[in-house]
Amino acid sequence: MWKETNKKYSVFFTIFCYTPPLFQPFEVIILEIYLAPLAEITSKEFRLLCYEGGADGCFSEMISAKAVTLRNKKTISLSEIDESEPRTVLQFFGGEPDVIREAAEKILERVTPAGIDINAGCPVRKVVAAKAGSALMDDPERLGRIVKTLRGVTNLPLSVKIRKGFKTPNYERCAAEAVDNGADFLTIHPRLRTDMFTAGSCDFDVSIELAEKLPIPVIHSGDIREKSDLDRFSGTKIAGVMVGRGALGRPWVFRELKGGTVTDDEKKEIMTKHFRYYIDLDTKTARTMIRRHASWYSTGFRGSADFRRFIFDPANDIPQVIRIINEFFEIEL
Numbered sequence: 001m002w003k004e005t006n007k008k009y010s011v012f013f014t015i016f017c018y019t020p021p022l023f024q025p026f027e028v029i030i031l032e033i034y035l036a037p038l039a040e041i042t043s044k045e046f047r048l049l050c051y052e053g054g055a056d057g058c059f060s061e062m063i064s065a066k067a068v069t070l071r072n073k074k075t076i077s078l079s080e081i082d083e084s085e086p087r088t089v090l091q092f093f094g095g096e097p098d099v100i101r102e103a104a105e106k107i108l109e110r111v112t113p114a115g116i117d118i119n120a121g122c123p124v125r126k127v128v129a130a131k132a133g134s135a136l137m138d139d140p141e142r143l144g145r146i147v148k149t150l151r152g153v154t155n156l157p158l159s160v161k162i163r164k165g166f167k168t169p170n171y172e173r174c175a176a177e178a179v180d181n182g183a184d185f186l187t188i189h190p191r192l193r194t195d196m197f198t199a200g201s202c203d204f205d206v207s208i209e210l211a212e213k214l215p216i217p218v219i220h221s222g223d224i225r226e227k228s229d230l231d232r233f234s235g236t237k238i239a240g241v242m243v244g245r246g247a248l249g250r251p252w253v254f255r256e257l258k259g260g261t262v263t264d265d266e267k268k269e270i271m272t273k274h275f276r277y278y279i280d281l282d283t284k285t286a287r288t289m290i291r292r293h294a295s296w297y298s299t300g301f302r303g304s305a306d307f308r309r310f311i312f313d314p315a316n317d318i319p320q321v322i323r324i325i326n327e328f329f330e331i332e333l
């Protein structure tokens with residue numbers, strides 16, 4: 001059903017209207033806003049907060065296909081989707097079509113995500129060395145084979161997340177491989193692999209141009225922080241945007257991008273729920289996450305530099321960190 005909708009209209013069911021600047025009074029842009037895949041961050045807990053904060057869909061962090069086939073429990077746990085998550089896509093990375101196929105089959109026996117996404121953008125050396133992530137931009141035929149293989153094992157919506165290129169732009173060639181082999185939609189982070197996440201320009205025009213040319217919906221990923229960042233997509237065929245770093249410490253950013261407001265009390269409520277989840281979990285990872293998310297939430301607050309120094313100081317244990325979080329944000333954990 002989703003696939004039909006995807007082909008006819010846009011990527012997901014829900015749409016929202018973003019009101020453009022006054023000088024275009026009659027135009028309405030229909031965009032969907034997703035949480036981008038972020039390694040070690042877009043866990044189901046964080047995704048649930050982002051849904052509460054207005055996200056139309058969320059992408060899991062990248063899941064190693066190889067590790068799934070080796071039955072690595074921690075990796076397999078990354079594919080868990082909470083039953084209240086309305087629309088979560090699982091993202092896989094890998095360089096071998098058969099390994100990705102086997103991993104997808106294994107995971108799909110356990111969960112039914114809203115879609116499967118192939119990572120063709122990760123710039124990290126270890127991933128690239130395994131011919132995966134952005135290395136696929138350098139080997140478009142391999143990318144095409146991976147899409148084709150996955151298309152053969154699932155009718156779920158299938159997508160690919162690409163970059164502008166590896167060392168030089170070749171996004172059109174890679175996008176063509178995705179389309180020709182059966183992808184239903186595509187996301188582009190318009191930077192080269194050599195730009196990593198921040199260098200170079202995040203070239204919005206590349207996303208816009210690609211959306212004009214492709215017969216499938218295109219989502220833009222990169223440097224979306226404020227409502228005004230969406231103005232560039234006015235009158236274009238971009239179907240949606242992803243928010244990655246802009247959602248760190250701001251899981252309510254989706255609502256704001258849609259023109260809504262979030263009160264300080266609502267923010268405190270979301271934050272409290274987030275921290276309490278990790279406190280109840282009480283694992284080593286949970287303790288690390290409390291510190292990391294507290295640091296992101298503190299952005300823009302007066303005294304945030306001292307606050308961060310305190311929470312990351314190994315001499316301060318978690319009860320001390322929680323005490324300072326309560327004082328700093330005026331919440332009760």
Ligand SMILES: Cc1cc2nc3c(=O)[nH]c(=O)nc-3n(C[C@H](O)[C@H](O)[C@H](O)COP(=O)(O)O)c2cc1C
Nearest residue numbers: 036037038039061062189221222223224243244245
């Ligand atoms: C810490 C971090 C982890 C990321 N992990 C992934 C990932 O697992 N899969 C992926 O496709 N992209 C990943 N990305 C790229 C983001 O999804 C996104 O394309 C990029 O950060 C640009 O968007 P932004 O400016 O909204 O953050 C990651 C980026 C960052 C900063």
